[in-house]
Each structure stands twice: as C-alpha cells, then as structure tokens.
Amino acid sequence: MSLMARDYSFLLFKSVSHALSAEIILKRHEIPFKLIPVPKQISSDCGVCIRFSPVDNERITGALSCAVDIDRVVSAGCDTIFS
Amino acid sequence: MDCIYLDNAATSWPKPREVITAMKDYQENLGASPGRSGHRLAIEAGRTVLDARIALAELFNAPSPLDIIFTKNATEALNISTLGLLRAGDHVITSSMEHNSIMRPLRFLETRGVEVTVARCSPEGELDPEDIRPLIKNNTRAIYLTHASNVSGTIMPVERAGAIAREHGILFCVDAAQTAGAIPIDVERMNIDLLAFTGHKSLFGPSGTGGLYLRKGLDREIDPLIMGGTGSRSEFEDQPDFMPDKFESGTPNTIGIAGLLAGVRFVMGSGIEAIEERERGLAFSFIQGISSFEGVTVYGPAAAVKRIPVVSFNINGMSPSDAALFFDEKYNIMTRPGLHCAPSAHRTMGTFPIGTNRMSFGFFNSDADVRTAIEAVGELHDYKNQ
Structure with missing residues (x-):
C-alpha cells in the first residue's frame, strides 16, 4: 500500500508531543488512523503525523477541536502530496 | 547492619521497584529517542514522555500536559524561571529561607540590573504572607517562594502568597523541590504561575529528572536557556516558539523520564x-x-x-x-x-x-x-x- 495513496488525508502537528496527544484522543473516540513519519512530499519536518481516511474528517476534527493544536490538514488528493 | x-x-x-523496572524496560526494549525519527520505537519513547507529562499534570492539577517541560532538576527549572524571565529594571521578592538554587540566579541577576528584596522569616523559618504586601512595588515582576525549606522543614504559606501575587498582577513562582510528591500541590488553587520540581526526591524518579510547569501563555515571555534540535520544525533554523519544544532542546533523558513516570504513578497509587x-x-x-x-x-x-x-x-x-x-x-x-x-x-x-x-x-x-x-x-x- 502506498503511503501517498490519493484517498488519505493527513493531520500535521507542531511537535510529536501534539501528535501523540491527538493519538490518545482519537483512540478514545475509536476513530481509525495511523501514526506515520511525516511524508517528505508534505513537509520536510522530521516528526510524525496522523494519516486517516477522509470519510472520518469531521469526526477527527470534531474530536480534536479545542483539545490539541493542529498545525495543518492536508486533504486527500491535495496537489502538495503528489507534486 | x-x-x-x-x-x-x-x-x-x-526507589520503588517499579521505577527500576521501568528504566530497565526502557533500556532493554525501547532505547530510542522520542520526538525524532518516527519509527515505532521512537514513537513509543515519545508516548512514555507524554505519559509522564500527563501524570505530572494530573498530580499538580495543571490544565494541560503540554504546560509541563522537563529539565534535569529543579535548579535548571528555577534558572529558566529567573534568567529566562527577568530583565533589567524588574523587581522581585523572595524569602530568606530560600535554597541557593534560587538565591544564586537572583544574586547574579542583581548584577544585571534586577532588584531583589528578601522577605525576612522567623527563626522557625515561617513567613507571614502579609509581610510580602508592603514590599510590592510598581515594577515588581515576580515572587519566588519555596514550598518548604530544605533546612528547617517549614511549609511556607504558598496559597496565601499566591493570592497576594494574583491580587497585584505579579507572577508567582514556587520551588517545589522538597514538596512535589510529598504534600498536595494544586497550581490552580494556589495561583502558581511557575512550578519548579525535581523528579528524584519525593516523586521517586532517578537523578537527572525534574521539570517546570508554566501557566498557559507565559512561555511567550520567557527565553529558553538552551536552544537546538527538538525534532520539530526541522526545516527552520529558528528555535520553536511553542510548548514544550521551546524549552526542551537536545535529546531528553528518556530513561530517567521513564523512571520518573513510574515514580509519579507510585505516588498516585499510594x-x-x-x-x-x-x-x-x-x-x-x-x-x-x-x-x-x-x-x-x-x-x-x-x-x-x-x-x-x-x-x-x-x-x-x-x-x-x-x-x-x-x-x-x-x-x-x-x-x-x-x-x-x-x-x-x-x-x-x-x-x-x-x-x-x-x-x-x-x-x-x-x-x-x-x-x-x-x-x-x-x-x-x-x-x-x-
């Protein structure tokens, strides 16, 4: 499976501390996701990000709002992933 | 004998047996650097560090785990709280029962234009918090107070001093080296803006662990003492400006923090x-x-x-x-x-x-x-x- 498959979206965070804080919340909400190294096509940061299915977009942003600072959401099919 | x-x-x-076990487990089975790399061992190491922040935030009633930064001891935390915060022209108040971990940075800052007033305590080491009030001036930036003396054992009136600080819009920094894990601390109820703690005393962690709680937003007013790699914002040469990375450059003492986490859990469990x-x-x-x-x-x-x-x-x-x-x-x-x-x-x-x-x-x-x-x-x- 390609990490860059068009049907994934990505949540980027300022730091790993923020990403792992989000992980705890998403697990609590039983929303499927995967913690992966930040794809270089998205950012040159050396941390981790959360990859998820776009169908869960609203649930994820709802669960994390006011709880964890999200740096950036890269939506599925976004050009930055494939440029 | x-x-x-x-x-x-x-x-x-x-130390509790759990502390030794946690450190051994980390070194034998994990060993990776948290916040870097992104492989599963590094992520698991990151989870250990975050779990320690969560446990400490719960212990101190801090609003968020990311309000807590790790340092190597309370002394480093107090140095951030003084050298990183104070500027020439500021006035600060402290007590005559303080440890050199606060006295020495304050005396150094005196040579750089910071004015220091020491509130006298009784021979039993007791401070009447009302004695602080007349010492407050227009340029008073902060009150630095130990939670308990490492010499006389005297518990200081932290809650009342915190209320006075809040009343006057002054920052309140508490040195909890002797009390974190030994007596209850509530940063909200006690109006504490900065709480410096050590991990190796009553929190039962190993030496080389400690930390600082910073009230939300206060990090913007404090310069880090150490800058460098954080695993975040690697494309930029500027130091991150957010918690906790701003104050945590360099590979952390993860094995120590793993032990500290076990120690804090021991305290909470007991x-x-x-x-x-x-x-x-x-x-x-x-x-x-x-x-x-x-x-x-x-x-x-x-x-x-x-x-x-x-x-x-x-x-x-x-x-x-x-x-x-x-x-x-x-x-x-x-x-x-x-x-x-x-x-x-x-x-x-x-x-x-x-x-x-x-x-x-x-x-x-x-x-x-x-x-x-x-x-x-x-x-x-x-x-x-x-």
Whole structure:
C-alpha cells in the first residue's frame, strides 16, 4: 500500500508531543488512523503525523477541536502530496 | 547492619521497584529517542514522555500536559524561571529561607540590573504572607517562594502568597523541590504561575529528572536557556516558539523520564495524603524522641502540620560534621550536616556558619529506623554531657 495513496488525508502537528496527544484522543473516540513519519512530499519536518481516511474528517476534527493544536490538514488528493 | 538512609531531602532512596523496572524496560526494549525519527520505537519513547507529562499534570492539577517541560532538576527549572524571565529594571521578592538554587540566579541577576528584596522569616523559618504586601512595588515582576525549606522543614504559606501575587498582577513562582510528591500541590488553587520540581526526591524518579510547569501563555515571555534540535520544525533554523519544544532542546533523558513516570504513578497509587501522613508521623516521632535530650536543639516549627519530614537539629557544642560521621560509622545512619546549600536559611535560623545536622525521613523508612536514630542522638548527647 502506498503511503501517498490519493484517498488519505493527513493531520500535521507542531511537535510529536501534539501528535501523540491527538493519538490518545482519537483512540478514545475509536476513530481509525495511523501514526506515520511525516511524508517528505508534505513537509520536510522530521516528526510524525496522523494519516486517516477522509470519510472520518469531521469526526477527527470534531474530536480534536479545542483539545490539541493542529498545525495543518492536508486533504486527500491535495496537489502538495503528489507534486 | 543495613544502612539507615535519612537523607531523603537530598535524594530519595531506595526507589520503588517499579521505577527500576521501568528504566530497565526502557533500556532493554525501547532505547530510542522520542520526538525524532518516527519509527515505532521512537514513537513509543515519545508516548512514555507524554505519559509522564500527563501524570505530572494530573498530580499538580495543571490544565494541560503540554504546560509541563522537563529539565534535569529543579535548579535548571528555577534558572529558566529567573534568567529566562527577568530583565533589567524588574523587581522581585523572595524569602530568606530560600535554597541557593534560587538565591544564586537572583544574586547574579542583581548584577544585571534586577532588584531583589528578601522577605525576612522567623527563626522557625515561617513567613507571614502579609509581610510580602508592603514590599510590592510598581515594577515588581515576580515572587519566588519555596514550598518548604530544605533546612528547617517549614511549609511556607504558598496559597496565601499566591493570592497576594494574583491580587497585584505579579507572577508567582514556587520551588517545589522538597514538596512535589510529598504534600498536595494544586497550581490552580494556589495561583502558581511557575512550578519548579525535581523528579528524584519525593516523586521517586532517578537523578537527572525534574521539570517546570508554566501557566498557559507565559512561555511567550520567557527565553529558553538552551536552544537546538527538538525534532520539530526541522526545516527552520529558528528555535520553536511553542510548548514544550521551546524549552526542551537536545535529546531528553528518556530513561530517567521513564523512571520518573513510574515514580509519579507510585505516588498516585499510594495516595499523596497517605505518604504525607506516614512521613510526618516518622518525623514527629523523631522530634519527640530527641527533644527530651537536654542540650539538643530542634529547629523549625513545633507543630507537625507546619513541616515536612526534614528535621534539623544540633547537639550542644558538637559540630554537625562530627555528628554525621558518628551516625554513619557507629549506627550506619546516613545524614547531611552543614549548610545544605541554603546559607540565607541558616542565617535566618541563627545557625550560620556552623549549620545543623539534618535527618530527612522518607516513605520507606521504618519505625525502627526512627528508634535507632533517637538512640544515636541520645548516645551523642550522653557523650557530650559526661
């Protein structure tokens, strides 16, 4: 499976501390996701990000709002992933 | 004969078995650097560090785990709280019972244009918080107060001092080196803006661990003392401006933090009130036991509820270092004599420059330890009175 498959979206965070804080919340909400190294096509940061299915977009942003600072959401099919 | 460790105010010993196990597990099975790399071991190491922040935030009632940064000890946390915050022209207030971990950075800052006022405490080490009020000036930036003296054991009126600081719009920084894990701390109720703590005393972590709680938004007013790699924002050469990365450059002491996490969980599992009651009982039994000896002077407040289990005393005419050597060699009791890195506290108590004997009790001490310690003091007292 390609990490860059068009049907994934990505949540980027300022730091790993923020990403792992989000992980705890998403697990609590039983929303499927995967913690992966930040794809270089998205950012040159050396941390981790959360990859998820776009169908869960609203649930994820709802669960994390006011709880964890999200740096950036890269939506599925976004050009930055494939440029 | 097993040794009797009564130097818990310097560092607690022994540690709970869980602490040793956690550190061994980390080194054998994890070992990776958190916040870097992104592979599963690095992520798991990151989870350990985050879990430690979560546990500490719960212990101190901090609003968010990311309000807590890790340092190598309380001293580093206090240096960030002073050198990183204060500027020439600022005025600060502290007490005469402080440790050199706060006195030395403040005295250094005095040479850089910061004005320092020291509130006098009683010979028992007690501070009337109302004495702070008349010392406040238009340029007073912060109040720095220890939660409890490492010499006299006196618990300071943190909650009332915090209320005064809040009333006047002044930052309130508490040195919890002797109290984190030993007595309850609530940064919200106590109006604490900065809480410096060590991991290796009553939180039962290993040496090399400590940290600082910063009230949300305050990080923007404080410069980091150390800058460098954080694993975040790697494409930029500027230091991150967000918590906790701004203050955590360089590979952290993850094995230590793994041990600290186990220590904090031990404290929470045992119940901080139960720990407090147990340790206070030991110290009070000791104080009662040695107070009957003529010529033995016990320092600090008489009331048990006003002190932590740190007991300073002197035996008439005997140097503390001679007494400590006797306790070590004859009774296998480990104590700390002298000035305890707190010359101002000893001046306040009238014990400068000789200092005191200090026996500090911990959760793992037994009633038998206390009896032996009383017997040892009694033997020295008898010797001096022959």
